Amino acid sequence: MELLVLIQREYVERVRNKTFVVSTIVGLLAILVLSFAPAIMDKIQSADKSQIVILEQTGQVTAYLDEQLQTKLPNGERQYSFQSVVANSTDWAVQKKDLIEKLLADNTTSAVLEIAPPGAPDSVVWHSKKINLGGDSAKVEAVLQQMTTQQRIKVSGLSQTQLTTIFTPLTFDSQVEGLKASSKEQQTQNMMLVYILLFMLYFSLIAYGMSVANGVVEEKSSRVMEMMIATVKPASMMTAKILGIGAVGLTQYFIWIGTGLGLLTLKGKGISLIPGMTLQLTTIEPLYLIYFGIFFILGFLLYASMYAGIGAMVSRPEDTNQAVGPMTFLIIAAFMVAMVSLYSPDNPWIVWLSYVPFFTPMVLFSRLILTDVSTIGVLLGILDLVVTILLFMWMAGRMYRVGVLMYGKVSWRDMLRLVRGR
C-alpha cells in the first residue's frame, strides 16, 4: 500500500513534468524523421544523375560503357547516361578545348571523357568541373580498364571460351561451427539484439540513473527526507523511487517503440539501425526476447540502486554530477567488456566477468545469445544480480537514513560506520 502510494507519486510527478513531455516529443520526432530517412535518402540520391559525354571516333567506348554501367538510382532510373560526340575535325586540337568548355558550361553534362587512341583506349582524360573522389570517375575507369584488358587478350589470340574460364571467380563459402546461430544471417540478427540491449541499457542508465540520483538528492536538500524517514521505511522509499522512475522510462520506451513498430508495419521493412544490419522481429527466438526483458530490467535496477546510493551520500545538488562520475566510468567499462564479448564470447576472462554483477546484464546476455551458456549459468547470473540489487537498495536506504544527521561532505569511512549503527 505505502509502496504503491510512493511509486504513484514518483511516477505521476515525473510524467507531468515538462522535461518528460518535451523529451518524449523530441524522441517521437526523431523516430519519425529516422523512419522517413530512407525515403528521403532515396529522393536525394535520385537527384544524382550524371551525363557523361565521350569524345571518340567510333562510338565503341560509349556502347561498352552504356552496356556495362547499368547502375540504377533508387527511383529506378539509370544513374549514368552516355553520349558520344565524334571527334574527327581537322583542327581537332583547337576545337577540342572549346567543345569541352562548351559542354561543361551547361550543367547537364557532368563530365567529358577524352579517348585516345580510338578503339581500345590506352589513355583517357576525365574532364570535370569537380574533383570526384572514388565516385563516377573510378567506376568509369574500372569499366574501361576491363574493356582494355579484354581487347588486349583478344589481340593476343585467346578464344572467348578461354576468356570466360579465366574470368570465372572461385566460390568461397563460410561455414560457422559451434555457434548457436545456424547461419550467418541469424548470427547477425542475434548480435543486433545484443547491440540493441547494450544501447538501450546504456542510454537508460545515463538518462534515468541520473534522475534517480537527483531525486534522492532533491529529497535531502529540500529536507523532505526527515518527513519521509518518520513515515516510511527507507528501503521502501528507495525501491519506490527506482521502480517509479523505471516505470517512467518504460512509458517513454513504450511510446517510442510503439510508434516505431507502428511505422515499420506500415512500411513493412525491418529495423535498420546500422546500415546493412537489419533486425526482423519475426525471426528472433522468443526466449531471447524474454532474456532481453529480464536483463534490461535487472540491469536498470542494479545501476539505479547504485545511483540511489550515491544520491544518498550527496547533500547538495551541485555535488551530484561529480559524485556520479565513477558510475559513468563503470557503465562505460561494462559497455566495453560487452563489446569484446560480442566477438569472443568464450574467452575465459569474459566468462568470469560475466558473473561480476556490474557486467552481468550486458555481458552474460551477450554470451548466452552468441554462445552456449548452461541454464544453471544463466540462473546463477540472474540470482547474483537479484541479490546484489537487494543489497544495494538496502544499503542506499541505510545511507539515506543516516544522511539526516549529515549534511555536507561525508567520507566513505563515516558512511560505513553509520550504516552499521545508527
Next chain:
Amino acid sequence: MSLKLISVNKSFGAKRVIEDLDLCIPKGEVFGFLGPNGAGKTTTMRMILDIIRPDSGQVMWEDKIVSLATARSFGYLPEERGLYPKMVVGDQMSFFARLRGLSKAEANKRIAYWSERFQVGELAKKKANELSKGNQQKIQFIIAVLHQPELMILDEPFSGLDPVNVELLKNAFRDLVKEGRTILFSSHRMDHIEELCDSLCIIKQGKLIAKGSVGSIKRSTGRKIIRLRMTGSLDFLKYFSLDLAKLELNLSKLEDGVTEAVQAVEFDLPEGVDPQAILQGAIENGQVKRFEIGDPSLNEVFITLVGGKV
C-alpha cells in the same frame, strides 16, 4: 498512556548530546520543550520519532518502545521544514495523508477542513516553492495533523508566523487537546509556552535542568519579584540594600495626566527582607498605585536557569 523517556543517552562521535534524560508526558497534555539553541531538543524529538536511536535508555509510547510503526501514527513538524519543492501543495498534503493510510476521499475531506481553518484553500494548486515561509509552515502543520495523531511533535511551530496565524495555531492546539491528543512542542517564545502548556521542561547541553508545571518552575528558582508603581521618590528602597542605580534600568516614567510622575519598578525581593516592610516604605513615601509580590516571568526563569543573568 503516556510518552516516557527513560534515562536516554545519545552521543554523536565524542560529543554527548543527550545525557540521562528522563521525561514523562501524560496523555492529553500540552508539553513545552525548552532549552537554548543546541541543547538537544531536535535530537530528542528525532529519538521520539525513531529517526535516530538512543545509545542507551528507552523512548516509550503507551508502554511500547517507539519504532517506525509508532512514529507513523505521530504527527511531526520538523524543524527544517521539508516539502517537495516542485509538487503541488494539494497533492502533497494528500500524498502524506495516504502514506499514513488514509483513503483518498477521507484525506481530501480533512484537507478541505484544515485548509479552510488555516486559510490556505487558495494555495492548493500552487507549488510548494512558490509559497511564503509562513504558508509553507501552515501546510506542514496540516500535514502533521491530517491523520489525527494521538501525539504531535512540533519543533518550533510558531517561528515565522504572523500574529494572526499564531492565534489560528493556538486555537488549533486547544481544540486538539480537547480531543485528548498530546502535544509536545518547542519554542523560544515564553509567552506562548506560558499560555499553552500544562507543564514543561528545560534542557541544557543535553541535561534536564527543570521540569514541572509552569507555576512550579517559576517558583523553583526561589526568587520573588516585587512589582511596584507609585508616585514620589524611590529613595527609600536604599534601606533594603537595593542599588537604585542598578534598578534604574527597569525604571520607567509614566505621565499620569497633569499630576506628578508615576514610577514603575520591578526588582528581585532581597533575601531576608519582608515585602510588607517595602510596602510600608512605599506608602510613607508616596501614593502606591500597584504593589505585587509575584513569581518571576518564565522568560526570566529561563534566562536564570540557562545561565544568563537578569
